Amino acid sequence: MEEKQKKSYEDITIRECLKTIGSEVKQFKGASIATPLCMILEVLMEMMIPMLMARIIDRGVEAGNMSVILSTGGMMLVIAVMGLLAGMGGGIFGAKASAGLAMNLRSKMYRNIQTYSFSNIDKYSTSGLVTRLTTDITNVQNAYQVLLRMAMRAPMSLVIAMTMTIIISPRLSTVYLIAVVFLGLFLFFIISKVTVYFREVFEKYDDLNASVQENVSAIRVVKAYVREEHEKSKFNKAVENLYNMFIRAESLIVMNMPVMQATVYTCIILISWLGANAIIQHELTTGELMSLLTYCMNILMSLMMLSMIFVMLTMSMASAQRITEVIKEESDLKNPEDPVMEVPDSSVDLAGVNFGYNKTAEEYVLKDINLHIDPGEMVGIIGGTGSAKSSLVSLIPRLYDVSEGSVKVGGIDVRKYDLTVLRDKVSMVLQQNNLFSGTVLENLRWGNEEATEEECMEACRMAQADEFIVKMPDGYNSRIEQGGSNVSGGQKQRLCIARALVKKPKIIIFDDSTSAVDTATDAKIRKAMNEQIPDTTIFIIAQRISSVQNADKIIVMDDGRISVVGTHEELLKKSEIYRDVYESQTGGTGDFDNPFD
């Protein structure tokens, strides 16, 4: 097996977990206090039963006194009902407190995840976050419930029952002491083994969720490549791993029962034997023997419960750490103290910019970038995959912060702006883009809820999306399915462009946003934008030179550096890379639609 990687959440201390998770009990404090109180009441009632039982036998049955039997029996009934009610109360309050804690934890976690920056999100996988929001919280919820109900009850009933047996018969209680020590050691041994397995089980859940997440969301790709069998066997393996872990853990736990029962019965035999002798010598009454036997069961049961609590707590410890990590994670992009609320113009400046995703990596992804863009310019960016085109533009709306140097929009450092203001004015159509389930209009209004229908249509006309939207069954009110699965790739891209235009930004960035749109439509989109929003600075990352040919500036990226900047004509003269790409795309004819190859 490969060496196990240390998980980032393992550094989180128990204290931190208790503090973070404890503060989410909030409005359920009352229920959290009521639960153990109910349980204490239940124990007290339960512990009185054997004493009353002894009284019935010794003073009632043996003395033939019917009135003692009736009055004590009546008392037993009242006490039993009270114990029952207390137990029920404990159950109800416990469920309320633990379900409430889970609810608060979930919404706290969810709200915090919404504040994450891109680099915070890079740290967790989607499936990891889903496991934490579901399975991990359920673990903590269960542990909390057990803790509230048992953590007071078990030790208390242990102590009371022990005290009672010592009072009744100091000599016979040594039998319990030996049994308790024996059982205690045995349980400790099992727990230490089982918790290791359970910890692993929850790590395996991550793999399982990852597999589900990836394959269900990419099910079309899986089908297109006929990878179903491969994916099925991968999934089966993950499920089987989980099965094996559970079986191993549970097969240890089931040993509890026989050992426990053997101990109980040994105790009963020993006590019956020793007790019978004591009765003959008038050191013990029959009733007392009966109650000793009941306390015997109580003691061993409490011990069992204690061990269960222990297992639950260790099992949920990793979950608690994983939850705490997500809640405590702070967005590393913070709004400044005194943010600038207005973007003065649409110029962009990058000065001495170095940037890396990973703070510890040796080499930067973007190296020594210097760039000045005038307001209203159209800028094309071209370069091989991995040449850091997307990274370059993601610095402008401050999706990431530079490692060195500065990025300025409208002459002001992006770190000085209010984030919402900046991102409203710098609109980016991401390379991997998403539509959401809802109508076309709802999707368009994502960036600007106040946009009128007319404004939305105008944006769609500019993005050349209007033509297919009006042909949809309900026009602008047609439904888009989750992830935009009911529109074609090119249609989806045009909708995403329209969505960005609805915001009426000062700067708009297209990251390979027309790759699935035909060249003629692509040209129409650019022409429309040129005519209708001439003051908007536009960045276009593209594979096709035809998409950037008419730009005011074309930036050629090469391995994280700006290789050369110029107009199409200048670059054809200056840059060999550019000329090569151009010729390969046009077959040397200068005509993109009729390439030779």
Ligand SMILES: Nc1ncnc2c1ncn2[C@@H]1O[C@H](COP(=O)(O)OP(=O)(O)O)[C@@H](O)[C@H]1O
């Ligand atoms: N979120 C990320 N976390 C870590 N590395 C990344 C991330 N995104 C991109 N990279 C790395 O940065 C480099 C540049 O990627 P990118 O800017 O996406 O290139 P391009 O858009 O030109 O194809 C690549 O080596 C890629 O592996």
Ligand SMILES: [Mg+2]
């Ligand atoms: Mg890219």
